[in-house]
Amino acid sequence: MKTMNCKQLGGACEKKFQANSFDEIAEMSKQHGMEMFQKQDESHLKAIHEIQELMQKPEAMKEWFENKKIEFESLPEGNYSPLRSEIKQKSS
Numbered sequence: 315m316k317t318m319n320c321k322q323l324g325g326a327c328e329k330k331f332q333a334n335s336f337d338e339i340a341e342m343s344k345q346h347g348m349e350m351f352q353k354q355d356e357s358h359l360k361a362i363h364e365i366q367e368l369m370q371k372p373e374a375m376k377e378w379f380e381n382k383k384i385e386f387e388s389l390p391e392g393n394y395s396p397l398r399s400e401i402k403q404k405s406s
């Protein structure tokens with residue numbers, strides 16, 4: 315389980331998403347983006363607009379997506395559960 319926030323995923327707030335795969339977390343941020351779009355949240359509308367502009371250029375979009383994926387992959391596992399690492403230390 316890894317954590318990324320809305321901003322890290324091209325959004326506009328600090329809302330955290332947790333998922334096991336990048337596809338999953340991308341889907342969660344998409345859902346959140348759509349919710350914010352419906353609420354007409356100004357900062358998210360701006361972020362969505364930027365993504366939409368990026369989508370006009372498939373190559374740039376692909377690169378952006380790949381970079382985010384690498385960022386996700388390089389995150390430590392379960393970085394928001396310090397308890398787990400404590401257990402690990404005790405058992406080893």
Ligand SMILES: [Zn+2]
Nearest residue numbers: 320325326327
């Ligand atoms: Zn957000």
